[in-house]
Amino acid sequence: QVQLQESGPGLVKPSETLSLTCSVSGGSVTKGTYFWSWIRQPPGKGLEWIGYIYYSGSTSYNPSLKSRVTISLDTSKNQISLKLNSVAAADTAVYYCAGGSGSVGDYKYWGQGSLVTVSS
Amino acid sequence: DIQMTQSPSSLSASVGDRVTITCRASQGISTYLNWYQQKPGKAPKALIYAASSLQSGVPSRFSGSGSGTDFTLSISSLQPEDFATYYCQQSYSLPQTFGQGTKLEIK
Numbered sequence: 001q002v003q004l005q006e007s008g009p010g011l012v013k014p015s016e017t018l019s020l021t022c023s024v025s026g027g028s029v030t031k032g033t034y035f036w037s038w039i040r041q042p043p044g045k046g047l048e049w050i051g052y053i054y055y056s057g058s059t060s061y062n063p064s065l066k067s068r069v070t071i072s073l074d075t076s077k078n079q080i081s082l083k084l085n086s087v088a089a090a091d092t093a094v095y096y097c098a099g100g101s102g103s104v105g106d107y108k109y110w111g112q113g114s115l116v117t118v119s120s
Numbered sequence: 121d122i123q124m125t126q127s128p129s130s131l132s133a134s135v136g137d138r139v140t141i142t143c144r145a146s147q148g149i150s151t152y153l154n155w156y157q158q159k160p161g162k163a164p165k166a167l168i169y170a171a172s173s174l175q176s177g178v179p180s181r182f183s184g185s186g187s188g189t190d191f192t193l194s195i196s197s198l199q200p201e202d203f204a205t206y207y208c209q210q211s212y213s214l215p216q217t218f219g220q221g222t223k224l225e226i227k
Binding site for chain 2: 037046047048049052060061062063064096098104105106107108110111112113
């Protein structure tokens with residue numbers, strides 16, 4: 001069974017870069033048909049898709065964040081990373097790593113989430 | 121972007137009740153519609169994919185239907201553990217988008 005675990009700083013200063021890592025166990029990040037996303041949820045609000053990366057390394061980002069986001073794979077560590085530049089208070093949220101397989105685009109696997117607060 | 125609108129936003133029901141949650145897409149999405157359950161402080165859990173297929177391990181009291189723009193999630197006989205917030209998600213086109221959520225509360 002695939003398991004995901006997010007890690008990273010819980011506090012980031014405004015204008016700095018948010019960096020999170022998602023460690024994957026029970027499966028390879030480069031296994032065919034798998035895709036990995038970052039999804040965030042501001043406190044008390046709904047879910048927002050940030051972007052995804054396929055097992056092949058191809059990426060797609062939400063246009064609302066595209067200029068500030070980078071998602072990448074570290075195949076040697078079986079990890080997915082997220083970098084979000086120039087953060088502001090509005091980027092305060094629980095950040096989830098999620099994964100799926102196949103062509104439907106659903107997320108069968110989720111990390112427990114990592115709360116990131118943007119504050120000076 | 122495709123807008124996903126859920127109704128109702130909140131719902132009160134009793135154990136044993138049958139409930140239905142609706143999700144409407146702003147344009148046709150075929151059956152690229154997925155449902156999730158989220159409990160407070162927890163990550164979402166996948167329930168239904170491709171509009172009507174049950175994820176493995178999900179109780180059969182959950183069911184989904186619909187295609188195009190209108191979809192429903194039904195719970196046939198509510199159990200205490202079903203009180204949670206439910207989200208729909210479209211995976212037809214990018215960016216993927218979620219509904220605003222439906223909070224199911226105990227009456």
